[in-house]
Amino acid sequence: MYISLTDLFKIGIGPSSSHTVGPMRAARRFLVELPAATLEKVKRLRVELFGSLAHTGRGHGTDVALQLGFSGELPDIVDTAAIPQMIAAIANNQSLALLGTRNIRFQPMLDIRYNLKDVLPLHSNAMTFRAFADDMKAPIAERTLYSIGGGFIVDEDEAFVGSPRGAEISVPHPFAHMVELLQRTVAQNASMVELLRANEYSLRGEAETRQFLDRVIETFFTCIDRGIATRGQLPGGLNVKRRAPDIHHQLIVERGQRGTAPHKVLDWVSVYAIAVNEENAAGGRVVTAPTNGAAGVVPAVLRYARDFCGVGHEGMHDFLYVAAAVGALCKMNASISGAEVGCQGEVGSAAAMAAAGLAAALGASNEQIENAAEIALEHHLGMTCDPIGGLVQIPCIERNAMGAVKAISATSLAMRGDGTHRVSLDQAIDTMRRTGADMQSKYKETSQGGLALAQVEC
Numbered sequence: 001m002y003i004s005l006t007d008l009f010k011i012g013i014g015p016s017s018s019h020t021v022g023p024m025r026a027a028r029r030f031l032v033e034l035p036a037a038t039l040e041k042v043k044r045l046r047v048e049l050f051g052s053l054a055h056t057g058r059g060h061g062t063d064v065a066l067q068l069g070f071s072g073e074l075p076d077i078v079d080t081a082a083i084p085q086m087i088a089a090i091a092n093n094q095s096l097a098l099l100g101t102r103n104i105r106f107q108p109m110l111d112i113r114y115n116l117k118d119v120l121p122l123h124s125n126a127m128t129f130r131a132f133a134d135d136m137k138a139p140i141a142e143r144t145l146y147s148i149g150g151g152f153i154v155d156e157d158e159a160f161v162g163s164p165r166g167a168e169i170s171v172p173h174p175f176a177h178m179v180e181l182l183q184r185t186v187a188q189n190a191s192m193v194e195l196l197r198a199n200e201y202s203l204r205g206e207a208e209t210r211q212f213l214d215r216v217i218e219t220f221f222t223c224i225d226r227g228i229a230t231r232g233q234l235p236g237g238l239n240v241k242r243r244a245p246d247i248h249h250q251l252i253v254e255r256g257q258r259g260t261a262p263h264k265v266l267d268w269v270s271v272y273a274i275a276v277n278e279e280n281a282a283g284g285r286v287v288t289a290p291t292n293g294a295a296g297v298v299p300a301v302l303r304y305a306r307d308f309c310g311v312g313h314e315g316m317h318d319f320l321y322v323a324a325a326v327g328a329l330c331k332m333n334a335s336i337s338g339a340e341v342g343c344q345g346e347v348g349s350a351a352a353m354a355a356a357g358l359a360a361a362l363g364a365s366n367e368q369i370e371n372a373a374e375i376a377l378e379h380h381l382g383m384t385c386d387p388i389g390g391l392v393q394i395p396c397i398e399r400n401a402m403g404a405v406k407a408i409s410a411t412s413l414a415m416r417g418d419g420t421h422r423v424s425l426d427q428a429i430d431t432m433r434r435t436g437a438d439m440q441s442k443y444k445e446t447s448q449g450g451l452a453l454a455q456v457e458c
């Protein structure tokens, strides 16, 4: 069982990996996997959303994502600037171009249905797609797909065979738990990075792997730069002002001034994370790390590593190998979906990834890397998912800043020890799984509990 870094870091669009990237891929997949003869007959489409997708889908842009997916668009290459125009055209014409080919009638208000009553048993984020030929009475095709976090999509069969937790991919150094990875490092007298790098090279070769990592880094940093350069309000109706440009401007002005308090370096980390998550909330291009809601933590800590710790190109690759492995462990053994385990699975997993990545980039031992990830995750356990108005804005944007700061502290603490500690990363991940199972559904991305009930002045 293995989840590679190309599966974990998916380049896509905001605001949500489970509610935007996943549904977009699912809508496209439903059509692409129809037999050709059936696809030819399709004249109408309808999709029913359940659980968290029904409750917070509008705020997360699920409706937009579905229309893009039906139109054949892919999250990593869709022109984000053209999306508003594409969606307006569908609404005006009441039709869309099926997989980008021929026009069929599509009425977004009628054909995207929000089932607020029912939750399907396999996962809260369920979508049932139906295709029709001449009338709307009997579908010629019907399929339920699940968006299980981080942009991953499964159908009912895949959910049962274990694909949501990790594909059956063969690599030279497989592991399902951190303890196994640590044992392998001892047996091979190798660093964690060396084993993880060998795994990734075995899947697609050195050149392609390095190219992919460079593309991820470039997307991370472009997103930060766009976020700190873009003023205005975020969409959705909460009237949330973008803060990254002002904070960044203040930091530039204060740079080099005498008497600047040392803790202000953390404001740089925060502004990097806020910039990414403001871009995400605005539907911009981000990378799942491991999700969109938590997309700011890893890039913020990576940029901190580059700008404040002198970590170079190779060090940034090392960071990402280890971060991806920790994210994969969270996904395989618990969940990275807010709808499944709350925000501990999103920002908590992201903080663990970033802490481990930073430790690796700074030359920590294998044991210190594990300890860094464990500290970061442990102090996010129990954190609920309660976005106000179903929008990935409050508390999500600031929460990423806090996750990034905690990740750096976790690395620093871990590197002051020798890696010996009481609770292992595997135990923390298992605690996250159990805590998520015990968590009431109103705290799992339904916007029906917690902070989501706070009064917000718009």
Ligand code: SF4
Residues within 6 Å of the ligand: 293, 294, 337, 338, 342, 343, 344, 346, 347, 384, 385, 386, 387, 392, 393, 395, 396, 399, 445
């Ligand atoms: S509260 Fe956390 S898990 Fe929920 S949408 Fe926001 S970032 Fe994602």
